[in-house]
Amino acid sequence: MPRIKTEQLKEGMVVITDVKNMDDMLLIPAGAKLTTRQIGILQAWGVLEIDVKSADGAGNTDILSKLPPETLARLTAETKAIFWRPDDNDQIFAELLRLLLSRRIKRGQF
Amino acid sequence: MTISTPTIESLVQATPSSLGSYGPLLREIESALASPQSSLGSIAEIIEKDPDLTSRLLRFANSAYCGFSTRLSTVSEAIGLIGVQQVQDLLTASSVIEQFTDVADEFVNMQSFWEHSLACGIGARLIAMEGRLPKPDRFFVAGLLHDIGRLVLFLQSPKIAQRVFELYRKEHILLREAEVKVMGFDHQGIAEALLRNWKYPPALVHAVGYHHCPQNSSVGQMEASVVHVSDHLVNAMQMGSSGERHVSPLNPQAWAVLNLKTAVLEPVMIGIDEQIEAAKEMFLKS
Numbered sequence: 001m002p003r004i005k006t007e008q009l010k011e012g013m014v015v016i017t018d019v020k021n022m023d024d025m026l027l028i029p030a031g032a033k034l035t036t037r038q039i040g041i042l043q044a045w046g047v048l049e050i051d052v053k054s055a056d057g058a059g060n061t062d063i064l065s066k067l068p069p070e071t072l073a074r075l076t077a078e079t080k081a082i083f084w085r086p087d088d089n090d091q092i093f094a095e096l097l098r099l100l101l102s103r104r105i106k107r108g109q110f
Numbered sequence: 111m112t113i114s115t116p117t118i119e120s121l122v123q124a125t126p127s128s129l130g131s132y133g134p135l136l137r138e139i140e141s142a143l144a145s146p147q148s149s150l151g152s153i154a155e156i157i158e159k160d161p162d163l164t165s166r167l168l169r170f171a172n173s174a175y176c177g178f179s180t181r182l183s184t185v186s187e188a189i190g191l192i193g194v195q196q197v198q199d200l201l202t203a204s205s206v207i208e209q210f211t212d213v214a215d216e217f218v219n220m221q222s223f224w225e226h227s228l229a230c231g232i233g234a235r236l237i238a239m240e241g242r243l244p245k246p247d248r249f250f251v252a253g254l255l256h257d258i259g260r261l262v263l264f265l266q267s268p269k270i271a272q273r274v275f276e277l278y279r280k281e282h283i284l285l286r287e288a289e290v291k292v293m294g295f296d297h298q299g300i301a302e303a304l305l306r307n308w309k310y311p312p313a314l315v316h317a318v319g320y321h322h323c324p325q326n327s328s329v330g331q332m333e334a335s336v337v338h339v340s341d342h343l344v345n346a347m348q349m350g351s352s353g354e355r356h357v358s359p360l361n362p363q364a365w366a367v368l369n370l371k372t373a374v375l376e377p378v379m380i381g382i383d384e385q386i387e388a389a390k391e392m393f394l395k396s
Contacts, residue, residue: 082345083346103379
């Protein structure tokens with residue numbers, strides 16, 4: 001679920017978190033499919049970025065699933081090794097690990 | 111030869127005030143603010159006397175950290191949008207960094223230490239924004255100073271610091287645990303006493319002084335939790351280092367206090383990556 005800069009938003013992207021202005025007034029509700037007019041509203045209110053559903057089909061999970069299994073296993077082991085007693089059953093740790101792996105791949109560190 | 115273990119008080123007493131080279135400038139801003147005639151223009155004039163500071167402040171105000179959509183070209187505009195308090199915080203932070211540049215590389219590389227600290231400050235501010243906490247900008251300084259107790263130890267008591275590192279390597283424990291085993295207290299305790307001595311606000315003192323155990327703070331549990339989560343993230347992202355080679359566990363109570371969802375991790379991490387270069391340019395001038 002990426003956070004996208006307003007100038008990069010495209011019609012049809014699905015908003016996943018309510019977008020409000022500084023006075024807490026709802027501009028666009030979560031679940032809405034963005035229209036050109038709504039993108040204009042965001043720009044008019046000076047909203048810099050919003051959360052949308054992964055629109056390009058290349059989210060973090062996809063990046064990882066495209067890796068050869070042995071590379072993914074090696075990267076996972078290396079990344080886990082920097083943690084003091086990592087707990088695979090911990091939901092926050094699992095999400096953090098996934099993000100760290102994706103970050104390494106995007107930066108070409110593998 | 112036996113080396114006596116220092117006390118928190120002796121370490122703090124030996125450390126100079128935080129004002130450093132920006133001290134006169136900060137005092138001038140304070141007295142201008144106290145004057146009934148003070149205006150953005152009069153504060154800007156004080157800052158503009160220092161051309162290097164002026165250009166760094168403008169670059170910073172136009173960077174991803176501040177995220178304004180319009181280009182700011184004057185110091186008055188920058189102060190108007192960032193706020194005088196934040197400008198004062200930035201000057202204080204610059205002064206503190208400048209004062210702690212002579213630490214021997216045998217313990218920690220200073221560039222790496224301040225990169226870790228800046229990233230923690232950026233992350234703390236972003237987490238506070240995600241958690242919709244009031245005045246998120248104040249968390250930057252808390253994150254920036256979170257490991258300053260370690261620098262005080264390295265500077266004021268290098269022999270004891272050496273002993274801490276020897277034990278840390280020998281027993282394969284966390285650096286903080288080695289500090290407690292050798293001295294009876296850790297870098298949090300040193301920082302708490304130091305910042306109290308510098309007369310920083312209690313919430314900031316606690317944010318730094320309890321960043322490994324926020325649940326023990328009486329007045330700054332929320333603030334210390336923000337710093338704790340940010341420290342955990344930037345350690346996991348391996349952004350610089352303050353001497354610890356492992357990522358110490360995330361304190362579940364700190365996470366729970368902030369009522370955060372795992373979905374905030376990604377935007378915070380992206381924000382840290384986007385803003386770190388601007389912060390390094392502002393604070394780590396060579």
